[in-house]
Amino acid sequence: MKLQHLFGIAQLNKEQIHYLINMGDAFIELSKRPIKKAPTLRGKTIINLFFENSTRTRTSFEIAGKRLSADVINISASTSATSKGETLLDTAQTLAAMQPHVLVIRHSLAGTCEFLAEHLRETAIVNAGDGAHEHPTQILTDLLTLKHSIGDVAGKTMTIVGDISHSRVARSHLLAAKILGYHVRVVAPKTLLPSKVENYGCEVFHDFDAAIAGSDILYMLRVQTERLTSNCCFPSIREYHEAYGLNKKRLARANADCVVMHPGPMNRGVEIASDIADGAHSRILNQVEHGVAVRMAVLTAMCDLRFNAHDLPSNPDKRGTL
Amino acid sequence: MNNLLFTHDAVMQALDRMAEHIQSAHGKSDAPICLIGIHTGGANVADALQTRLEQAGATVMRGNLDISFYRDDLDLNGPHPQIHSSDLSFDINNQPLWLIDDVLFTGRTIRAAMGELFDFGRPESISLVVLLDRGGRELPIQADFSGLYHQPESKQQSIKLLAHADHWTIIEQPRSLA
Known part of the structure; x- marks a missing residue:
């Protein structure tokens, strides 16, 4: 080809x-x-x-x-x-x-x-x-950042959290995972997951805390509020952060050398706490x-x-x- | 089909002569000698010259260039599958530079390398030292010093430095095998 x-x-x-x-x-x-x-x-x-x-x-x-x-x-x-x-x-x-x-x-x-x-x-x-x-260029970017951060992605576990149904990056990762041999867990409330997402071969979680252990990569997605407000599928921002936001307490349960990624633009205090976005695990600016x-x-x-x-x-x- | 042109001993003696030339041209100055190798063969040659110059008491600053993105035949051949980053960690402004390559042929690599160097700054001078000059220039570029000379009968012949750990030889083979 x-x-x-x-x-x-x-x-x-x-x-x-x-x-x-x-x-x-x-x-x-x-x-x-x-x-x-x-x-x-x-x-x-x-x-x-x-x-x-x-x-x-x-x-x-x-x-x-x-x-x-x-x-x-x-x-x-x-x-x-x-x-x-x-x-x-x-x-x-x-x-x-x-x-x-x-x-x-x-x-x-x-x-x-x-x-x-x-x-x-x-x-x-x-x-x-x-x-x-x-x-495609976002996921190639992510893969280059991962090459620098963890080497070969094969066999690693990436946990993608957030609005999976509106995310083209999430979809690209689900497709790339099959080609390159990494595991994907998707975490979201049911209303933000596409139907039959498990057909991509990923594990599906609705509880972030249950998905986080064993994660090598935490991939946080932006809550696309501009696409959500008209639907009733979304709790309040505060409730979302409680259930699906990445904070220090949650990060401590992932693998010790876990890297945190975000395709941007991020909403601090919604899907990711500010100290994590700026912390040692974050590769967000490397991605850029x-x-x-x-x-x-x-x-x-x-x-x-x-x-x-x-x-x-x-x-x-x-x-x-x- | 592979024809051995220069043995390990001949290559080592050539490297000695190249190092001597660089050192005598550099004079007694305390300033470091800046060696810039062109990936991949030139980088190996520059490493070997660095070892010799440091043994003789000189201070050496090393850089490497990958000229893949400066080639004038990128449209024809595409980027090389194994691209390295250029690595020039020191300031080349107002420095006399020694550009090092393994085989000098058409001169196009050197033209591209000089173009890339000027994207890093304005060196005081650039001198070219190559392990082997095989003639066949297509541009007005000549080496300041060549360790070895060999002009093949045809441009279709490929001349390669085989730089194995401690056994360096130079061979000639038809380009179709290269």
Whole structure:
């Protein structure tokens, strides 16, 4: 399989995942230099097309592209022609006619990227989050952070706590866990769990305290209050924090070297207590840092149409005549 | 099909000559000698030179470059599957640098390495020392010092340094086998 687009973690095999993570790892150093610029994507054009609000993901893609010398253009829904009545496909085809190499798309509807890829043949498409479907660059980021924090994830136990039903990151982890061999426990009140979530092969808990022992990774999700208020599926913020918030007392029952992650933005005092978010177990800011590096790797792979992990030479010396 | 070009002894003598050249060019200055190896072969050569220079009493600062993201053929070949991070932990501004590689061929690696170095700062100078010069340059780049010379009959020949723990040799083989 050739990686022409990146829709989700589910389309990748183990080798391709490791390839992208390792390339991202090599890019971390670039962001620590005094001059944060390499010529890797010189002459490439990347358009960030965001139909949903996003600060960190859009900024992360923008910085990743710019540090690799690509020309990056940001378009958000409020300024795009869709607000004047243009269809999604027309907007995308109009932009594609300007010959960008990569379109990075976030949309509230699952499957947006696959739909557009059927119509845009020349442009690589990267999913920056589509509905509750997938968020591949976030999970690749998490996997790079985990590589640094605990090494190989195979056999480890990740406990994901919170609004599983609205979380594309949770879904991406459920899919990646099967490919990479880690165990996932999901913890949420019944109203925040998708039906038949156990079919993903995860353990399902409604009681956080019962799930926490033996966890190597505690993955806290933001309570997406903007999506919840209209439904009656949510107790008060205070009640939620009591039952599903991560605090010192709970963290003490996880494995001693347990790492705490959060895809952001976080609500301090709701899903995570402030002292934990800033504490020694927290890898939340590492995730942000690694996000830029992983997106550099994804953009590089997208601009390299030869990228194909199956074809990668086994002999490291088999490079060009350089 | 593998043709042994240089034995372990020949490679070791070449490394001795390279270290001597660097030390004499550096003069009697107390300032550290900055060696920057190009991954992966050049980094091995730079390690070997560091050992020799330190045995001779010099202070050495080491860095390594991975030029994967600076290559001019990234579109053609894609990034290398085993990419390392560049590691330059010291300030290269106003420092005389010794850039070290194993085999000098087209000069494109060196061009990319110099491009990357300038993204770290403005060195006082860059000198190039290579273990083996195989000719075939495609750019106006020459080494300040080469330990060994060998010009193969064809550009299709691959020349490789095999740096096993304590046995280093240089071999020649058809590129299709490389």
